[in-house]
Amino acid sequence: MAFKLIESAEAHWRRAHARTGVGAIRLTPATRSADSPKAPADTRYAQPSHIFTARIDNFLSTDSDCRHKTMPAPAARRPIERSATVSRRPHWHTVAQHWRALFLAVCSCVLPLIMSGPTTANADVAAPVHVYVAGDSTASTYTTGQAPRTGWGQALPVFFNSNAVVVNVAKSGASSKSFIDLGRLDHILGLITKGDYLLISFGHNDEKSDDPTRYTIPATTYKSYLSQYIDKARDKGANPVLITPVERRRFNSAGAITPTHGEYPAAMTELATAKRVPLxxxxxxxxxxxxxxxxxxxxNYFMILPAGVYPDYPDGIEDNTHFQAYGAIQVARLIAHSLNSQAVIPAADFQKLDDKIPTSAIVWPTTAPY
Incomplete structure (x- = not known):
């Protein structure tokens, strides 16, 4: 199409100068002699492919009306000292050449930008990074029928701006082993792309030694299953992050928290060091x-609810493992602060890290997302 535009411009200049005669020179072909009959009145204007012999002094004339001049008779001419063979291009061709050169110069600058796609800034706006969550019930997204129960993965989006999107794939009751066996990791791997993040947090259900479908041994199989998340995420160009299991609300007689996760946090820490994964x-x-x-x-953090207050929990509940909305927000804040302070995710992707977040900021879907 570009070259059709150039040809159209050339045709326009031909028509314009054919009407006005500007830039045209009436020449005598080199083959004409003194005895030849006078050239017909419609002698053609010179074309780029025509070669003529003309006296140099005629070409030096500055008379703007030279196209109407009649060549003097041979006898009246002064002696010819030399002649030249000149390829004469009409004015329209010269201008068209300039336009052609300008057009090609612009194309050489613009086309590479078009072909290279959007700039980095535009690409970032169009495609924010995704933060995937692989975890258990402490991180899961709960529905309206389960509110106010909330997982920290459900609350995590309030601490990210539009540069990052949280995709919570955490599964209630899952261990590092059963999450893979259920196909949840494969689901993530089908979505995750280069530059995304995978937050990996298991331990609560890996501890269940009476359930072979979920139980893992801290020093061996626990590390082995966690390694699959790390290696497969990296194969996709994504960034794995290990998160030790959140502690339960279990106080001793002195009013201090009693550790409940045994050797699992230490095993995850060792694996993070060995594989150089943020922890x-x-x-x-x-x-x-x-x-x-x-x-x-x-x-106020955990699912400790009195009877008769929440329609979905008419008898109340005392759950020292799972969170109300407020507790999930505070646990998500701990994670967001750590991701920011360790520069795991760019600081520009975070928001409201120290703001008071109302529980109304939590979204409970009508159906589970996964």
């Missing part, structure tokens, strides 16, 4: 938070 020690940070809030203060 968020949520076991330690949540323990500090529970100890700071104390026995009574932590009741």
């Amino acid at each position: 968020i020690d949520l076991t330690a940070s949540s323990t500090r938070l529970w100890n700071a809030q104390g026995v009574e203060g932590t009741k």
